[in-house]
Amino acid sequence: MKTALQTTQIDSKKEPGALLAPVPMTGNLPPRVADTFDHEYRGAMQSLLETRQPMDWIGLHQFLGSREDREAGAKFVTRRLSMSPDPDRVVLSHSTQAILTVLCGALVGMNGVLAVEELTYPAMAKFAKQMGFNLVGVKLDEHGMLPDAFEKVCKEHKPRALYTLPTLQNPTTGILGLERRKNIVAIARKHGVVIFEDDIYSLLPEDMPPPLAELAPDITYYILGTSKSIGAGLKAAYLVTPRETDPARLFWPGSGMTYWMIAPANAGVATELIHNGGADRIISAVRDETRARQKMVRETLEGACFRTSPECLHVWMEVPANRGLSDFVEDCKRRGAEVGPATTFLIAGGEAPHRIRFGTGKARDRTMLQRGLDAIAGACFS
Ligand SMILES: Cc1ncc(COP(=O)(O)O)c(C=O)c1O
Numbered sequence: 001m002k003t004a005l006q007t008t009q010i011d012s013k014k015e016p017g018a019l020l021a022p023v024p025m026t027g028n029l030p031p032r033v034a035d036t037f038d039h040e041y042r043g044a045m046q047s048l049l050e051t052r053q054p055m056d057w058i059g060l061h062q063f064l065g066s067r068e069d070r071e072a073g074a075k076f077v078t079r080r081l082s083m084s085p086d087p088d089r090v091v092l093s094h095s096t097q098a099i100l101t102v103l104c105g106a107l108v109g110m111n112g113v114l115a116v117e118e119l120t121y122p123a124m125a126k127f128a129k130q131m132g133f134n135l136v137g138v139k140l141d142e143h144g145m146l147p148d149a150f151e152k153v154c155k156e157h158k159p160r161a162l163y164t165l166p167t168l169q170n171p172t173t174g175i176l177g178l179e180r181r182k183n184i185v186a187i188a189r190k191h192g193v194v195i196f197e198d199d200i201y202s203l204l205p206e207d208m209p210p211p212l213a214e215l216a217p218d219i220t221y222y223i224l225g226t227s228k229s230i231g232a233g234l235k236a237a238y239l240v241t242p243r244e245t246d247p248a249r250l251f252w253p254g255s256g257m258t259y260w261m262i263a264p265a266n267a268g269v270a271t272e273l274i275h276n277g278g279a280d281r282i283i284s285a286v287r288d289e290t291r292a293r294q295k296m297v298r299e300t301l302e303g304a305c306f307r308t309s310p311e312c313l314h315v316w317m318e319v320p321a322n323r324g325l326s327d328f329v330e331d332c333k334r335r336g337a338e339v340g341p342a343t344t345f346l347i348a349g350g351e352a353p354h355r356i357r358f359g360t361g362k363a364r365d366r367t368m369l370q371r372g373l374d375a376i377a378g379a380c381f382s
Helices: 004-013 034-051 054-058 067-079 096-108 123-131 147-157 178-190 246-250 264-276 278-300 325-335 366-381
Strands: 090-093 113-117 134-138 161-164 194-198 220-225 237-240 314-318 355-359
Touching: 034 264, 034 278, 054 264, 067 090, 067 220, 067 237, 067 264, 090 096, 090 246, 096 113, 096 123, 096 161, 096 194, 096 220, 096 237, 096 246, 113 123, 113 147, 123 134, 134 147, 147 178, 161 178, 178 194, 264 278, 278 366, 325 355, 325 366
Parallel strands: 113 134, 113 161, 161 194, 194 220
Antiparallel strands: 090 237, 220 237, 314 355
16 A cells, blocks of 8 residues: 555656545645654754653653643643633643543533534544433534524523534634624523533634633633644643633542543643744644645635635535535545545534535645645536
């Protein structure tokens, strides 16, 4: 089987008749920015190894993350929150996924109801199945969740919590406006629903509306992961809880499961990058590369109907009305692009729109992305 690197080499040599693997575009990872990332990551790791004694750093359990790591988390979230939270409200974890499983287990629970956007992050379906809670979908428009639909769900299904992505929603790319954000938190508060806000796509765009956690810090569990802006394998994620007592109640050893903990080396690198400005430089490089790739999308798919934004990692595209959804996905693959059908994101029942989602970041370089986009254009316009 060809590796991604071999595929790229064949690409750039333009070997005639080479049989190329389809470009992987189902995921929405941040694009490679190797020059910046490698330099910053190496520098952070070297500085940590020079200034810390590995035995003391790695040789001990750090159930809560060190104080320094949690303080760095409190600083990191100020990219979106206007004030740095008390580090006692911050939980440092190895991933957004892990934080969500703990929150769902503790605050939704077996047979409880979690409200979700009608199209959303598919992993939530797996968590629900594994933990035995129920999902109820809330209708969306192009901006995001509809307040009336959320209120209806609250009245009819009495959810314990809402999981939401108000900024660059996955998969629809919606950005919820400020007024709607206010309406959503007012409804949640009225019905006693806590909010799990996943803001993972918010660091690439600039000038986004404030998170729900800014409007309702008392009922919002705010999650800011790094895997969509810094590196998919870094994964360090920060949770800001409403109260200082929440981390101990929900996460700490003795009061919960501990598989959510971050490895000290990963925590240390994240902390170093936050303090030395490396995190911002990587995010800025990822933003620039994402913008360049989005420009390629606009140019190649001109005339097709799709939604995205310049700093979004994915594209939500309408499938031509005369084509079946799965046929279209297969056609893209035959022509050289792996894309995801809308059905993947429909996890709480309802009808899937006639759309696909594809990511621009996983293609190793722009040459490979162009090949994928050409394949999608071929399927679209043939
Ligand atoms: C909405 C959303 N949240 C979280 C994640 C995963 O985050 P992490 O790598 O921090 O677990 C993804 C990955 O696709 C995602 O789309």
